[in-house]
Amino acid sequence: xxxxxxxxxxxxxxxxxxxxxxxxxxxxxxxxxxxxxxxxxxxxxxxxxxxxxxxxxxxxxxxxxxxxxxxxxxxxxxxxxxxxxxxxxxxxxxxxxxxxxxxxxxxxxxxxxxxxxxxxxxxxxxxxxxxxxxxxxxxxxxxxxxxxxxxxxxxxxxxxxxxxxxxxxxxxxxxxxxxxxxxxxxxxxxxxxxxxxxxxxxxxxxxxxxxxxxxxxxxxxxxxxxxxxxxxxxxxxxxxxxxxxxxxxxxxxxxxxxxxxxxxxxxxxxxxxxxxxxxxxxxxxxxxxxxxxxxxxxxxxxxxxxxxxxxxxxxxxxxxxxxxxxxxxxxxxxxxxxxxxxxxxxxxxxxxxxxxxxxxxxxxxxxxxxxxxxxxxxxxxxxxxxxxxxxxxxxxxxxxxxxxxxxxxxxxxxxxxxxxxxxxxxxxxxxxxx
Amino acid sequence: xxxxxxxxxxxxxxxxxxxxxxxxxxxxxxxxxxxxxxxxxxxxxxxxxxxxxxxxxxxxxxxxxxxxxxxxxxxxxxxxxxxxxxxxxxxxxxxxxxxxxxxxxxxxxxxxxxxxxxxxxxxxxxxxxxxxxxxxxxxxxxxxxxxxxxxxxxxxxxxxxxxxxxxxxxxxxxxxxxxxxxxxxxxxxxxxxxxxxxxxxxxxxxxxxxxxxxxxxxxxxxxxxxxxxxxxxxxxxxxxxxxxxxxxxxxxxxxxxxxxxxxxxxxxxxxxxxxxxxxxxxxxxxxxxxxxxxxxxxxxxxxxxxxxxxxxxxxxxxxxxxxxxxxxxxxxxxxxxxxxxxxxxxxxxxxxxxxxxxxxxxxxxxxxxxxxxxxxxxxxxxxxxxxxxxxxxxxxxxxxxxxxxxxxxxxxxxxxxxxxxxxxxxxxxxxxxx
Numbered sequence: 001x002x003x004x005x006x007x008x009x010x011x012x013x014x015x016x017x018x019x020x021x022x023x024x025x026x027x028x029x030x031x032x033x034x035x036x037x038x039x040x041x042x043x044x045x046x047x048x049x050x051x052x053x054x055x056x057x058x059x060x061x062x063x064x065x066x067x068x069x070x071x072x073x074x075x076x077x078x079x080x081x082x083x084x085x086x087x088x089x090x091x092x093x094x095x096x097x098x099x100x101x102x103x104x105x106x107x108x109x110x111x112x113x114x115x116x117x118x119x120x121x122x123x124x125x126x127x128x129x130x131x132x133x134x135x136x137x138x139x140x141x142x143x144x145x146x147x148x149x150x151x152x153x154x155x156x157x158x159x160x161x162x163x164x165x166x167x168x169x170x171x172x173x174x175x176x177x178x179x180x181x182x183x184x185x186x187x188x189x190x191x192x193x194x195x196x197x198x199x200x201x202x203x204x205x206x207x208x209x210x211x212x213x214x215x216x217x218x219x220x221x222x223x224x225x226x227x228x229x230x231x232x233x234x235x236x237x238x239x240x241x242x243x244x245x246x247x248x249x250x251x252x253x254x255x256x257x258x259x260x261x262x263x264x265x266x267x268x269x270x271x272x273x274x275x276x277x278x279x280x281x282x283x284x285x286x287x288x289x290x291x292x293x294x295x296x297x298x299x300x301x302x303x304x305x306x307x308x309x310x311x312x313x314x315x316x317x318x319x320x321x322x323x324x325x326x327x328x329x330x331x332x333x334x335x336x337x338x339x340x341x342x343x344x345x346x347x348x349x350x351x352x353x354x355x356x357x358x359x360x361x362x363x364x365x366x367x368x369x370x371x372x373x374x375x376x377x378x379x380x381x382x383x384x385x386x387x388x389x390x391x392x393x394x395x396x397x398x399x400x401x402x403x404x405x406x407x408x409x410x411x412x413x414x415x416x417x418x419x420x421x422x423x424x425x426x427x428x429x430x431x432x433x434x
Numbered sequence: 435x436x437x438x439x440x441x442x443x444x445x446x447x448x449x450x451x452x453x454x455x456x457x458x459x460x461x462x463x464x465x466x467x468x469x470x471x472x473x474x475x476x477x478x479x480x481x482x483x484x485x486x487x488x489x490x491x492x493x494x495x496x497x498x499x500x501x502x503x504x505x506x507x508x509x510x511x512x513x514x515x516x517x518x519x520x521x522x523x524x525x526x527x528x529x530x531x532x533x534x535x536x537x538x539x540x541x542x543x544x545x546x547x548x549x550x551x552x553x554x555x556x557x558x559x560x561x562x563x564x565x566x567x568x569x570x571x572x573x574x575x576x577x578x579x580x581x582x583x584x585x586x587x588x589x590x591x592x593x594x595x596x597x598x599x600x601x602x603x604x605x606x607x608x609x610x611x612x613x614x615x616x617x618x619x620x621x622x623x624x625x626x627x628x629x630x631x632x633x634x635x636x637x638x639x640x641x642x643x644x645x646x647x648x649x650x651x652x653x654x655x656x657x658x659x660x661x662x663x664x665x666x667x668x669x670x671x672x673x674x675x676x677x678x679x680x681x682x683x684x685x686x687x688x689x690x691x692x693x694x695x696x697x698x699x700x701x702x703x704x705x706x707x708x709x710x711x712x713x714x715x716x717x718x719x720x721x722x723x724x725x726x727x728x729x730x731x732x733x734x735x736x737x738x739x740x741x742x743x744x745x746x747x748x749x750x751x752x753x754x755x756x757x758x759x760x761x762x763x764x765x766x767x768x769x770x771x772x773x774x775x776x777x778x779x780x781x782x783x784x785x786x787x788x789x790x791x792x793x794x795x796x797x798x799x800x801x802x803x804x805x806x807x808x809x810x811x812x813x814x815x816x817x818x819x820x821x822x823x824x825x826x827x828x829x830x831x832x833x834x835x836x837x838x839x840x841x842x843x844x845x846x847x848x849x850x851x852x853x854x855x856x857x858x859x860x861x862x863x864x865x866x867x868x
Binding site for chain 2: 018022025026105107111113118120121201202216217220222240242243246247249250254255335357358359361362363364365366367368369370372373374378379380390391392393395396397405406407408409410411412413414415416417418420421427429
């Protein structure tokens with residue numbers, strides 16, 4: 001691995017975070033709610049310091065030639081800060097994800113098995129630029145009973161320090177130990193964080209695809225995140241073309257920088273001419289640059305799509321368009337080039353719809369609606385920890401449940417396995433109410 | 435990574451397995467049940483060939499000087515084969531884990547979200563020696579709608595080939611494509627399997643800790659498995675010593691080679707003298723070699739435990755014993771040396787019990803019973819895919835649910851996000867019946 005061994009000091013800090021996590025795991029719903037309230041209050045009290053620290057970060061970053069888009073993410077003015085503080089109070093109101101009984105079973109007389117949700121323990125978060133992400137992820141971690149080790153970008157150093165100072169102060173006014181939130185400040189520490197397997201239970205990267213991929217390749221700790229969002233919209237021959245156009249425009253243009261925006265439009269050959277006839281002016285008007293395969297080029301799309309376009313996440317007002325001769329060809333294209341994020345079909349044929357929904361193995365498979373709905377808030381989770389494109393759960397938009405796991409509790413009265421192995425006893429396996 | 439790039443031929447095979455998985459994911463419960471029945475029948479028909487292939491494998495392995503314990507795992511006589519075939523029929527009878535609705539929500543009028551369990555896709559299984567494991571894991575994979583790429587040890591080559599030939603034959607008599615089960619035979623292929631991310635969704639290693647650790651370090655594909663099982667039994671000052679001794683003997687001796695057997699016994703100082711007085715003769719009688727800390731040495735345990743003993747998985751009739759002065763010291767020891775597998779406390783004090791159960795962050799935390807209960811069959815799962823010591827779900831003993839994931843299905847009627855973003859519409863988020 002390309003990452004340095006953690007320093008003794010980092011290990012010591014991780015041990016104290018872990019200890020705080022153990023206590024946090026035993027805290028009550030009300031204690032955690034109150035702690036978030038105290039943090040929100042402390043952040044409000046420190047508004048001036050935070051905003052002024054951010055102005056220094058911005059000034060330095062402008063001098064260092066940081067790009068416009070990164071500067072706009074880095075910027076934390078009073079409005080953005082207020083929204084983030086409001087977010088903390090909203091997270092406090094989310095239902096407690098801890099202590100939910102998922103299984104309750106009698107194994108034998110006097111021997112009872114329960115499976116209850118518990119916090120993961122310690123979350124490691126590595127994020128670029130956006131300091132409001134720090135506020136959000138710290139509150140999600142605490143709400144679900146987890147401690148967190150946070151590493152922000154160096155460009156946001158002063159802002160992050162001011163925020164964590166306020167969080168510390170808030171926790172000081174609560175019953176939760178302030179060791180539960182720990183900010184790392186050097187790049188060396190950030191990399192070593194990846195080596196803290198056994199002490200950190202989950203890494204959440206918030207940043208570019210390159211960052212996510214680097215992290216995935218350099219840690220044994222599970223990573224919640226997605227490297228690519230190559231989403232498709234397939235317009236079938238049996239589609240309502242007005243709806244199809246609405247959905248296509250929304251899926252591409254409503255917020256093109258999002259991972260759930262489409263990068264490729266697949267058109268059934270039967271509707272391709274009439275659809276493009278209508279669609280090209282609309283896309284032009286919305287500033288979308290269209291790249292087409294050969295058939296599309298003959299139907300009015302001027303720019304040519306290269307082979308690499310089918311696997312490119314533009315995150316911009318660019319859309320590659322391809323004509324397919326059948327649903328099977330569409331499925332094949334998605335299977336080959338998709339990233340198992342979200343793919344949608346527009347059709348009025350229930351059989352075709354069904355085939356699409358059960359063949360595409362993405363975390364979201366949609367019918368007659370925009371891919372932009374793939375989002376934790378829109379799904380009604382109340383919060384979004386991240387979107388995962390891995391196959392194993394949690395996949396897709398992940399709410400607080402992504403920050404919890406479960407533990408099996410078995411309570412007996414001197415029960416031993418040898419009596420069951422010998423046949424003297426047998427398991428009852430009787431499910432009890434949850 | 436230390437593993438070779440997959441060959442073109444391996445990629446081609448993986449593509450056909452993946453295609454089979456797509457069809458398998460759309461198969462019905464009955465189709466998969468029938469396929470397992472056909473496999474069981476075919477294995478029965480081929481009993482002679484399989485057993486005779488196994489005898490050749492055994493003969494060659496004896497000549498090559500394979501160890502006694504590996505030879506006993508390799509051996510597949512008619513009895514063991516019959517038990518494995520019976521296992522296939524039992525897996526067929528397990529409830530279908532696919533298509534279970536976990537969420538059903540109206541997001542807006544005409545816009546409905548469902549979350550349904552679906553197969554993972556393609557499972558990669560790497561196992562050493564035991565050919566009956568191939569039969570078991572293939573049937574679990576198919577039952578849950580997954581295809582599987584299997585790599586067995588070279589010592590079992592002929593047996594594995596005979597088994598897969600029979601499985602192929604069985605699938606030929608069913609509606610499931612026989613491409614769904616693929617056997618790799620060379621070591622080079624087995625290693626390249628680890629590079630098939632995007633084509634293989636989960637790797638299940640069945641073998642030594644070293645194998646598991648090597649795999650975890652050399653693949654981006656998620657791995658279901660556990661590297662260590664360092665389980666503890668803590669006997670509190672408020673314990674019933676007769677029960678404690680029963681539980682200690684069972685946890686160590688009932689099957690010492692299992693990962694859920696204890697490696698360390700922690701004794702509260704108040705009961706240590708009287709407990710050891712009783713226990714030492716019993717352990718001696720059971721052939722258990724005791725290794726003690728200094729206090730234990732003064733209480734009659736002759737052998738000294740070295741520092742490394744607290745982190746050693748003996749998988750044998752060896753037990754390290756330590757005296758602690760408090761529950762906190764016991765918790766600290768477990769947190770430092772445990773592998774988050776299964777830990778048990780014996781106590782009649784509800785407060786101490788509660789503290790233990792909520793502080794130890796292992797997948798199984800037990801009260802007044804043997805650690806040996808940590809097992810999918812004993813928990814009533816009907817099958818065990820593996821035991822996971824990772825923190826994220828699935829953890830602990832994992833049944834068929836470890837081979838499934840879920841997919842979000844969103845069905846609308848031209849719904850677009852821009853209407854919600856503009857405030858023209860708002861989400862209803864109304865939960866419907868499951």
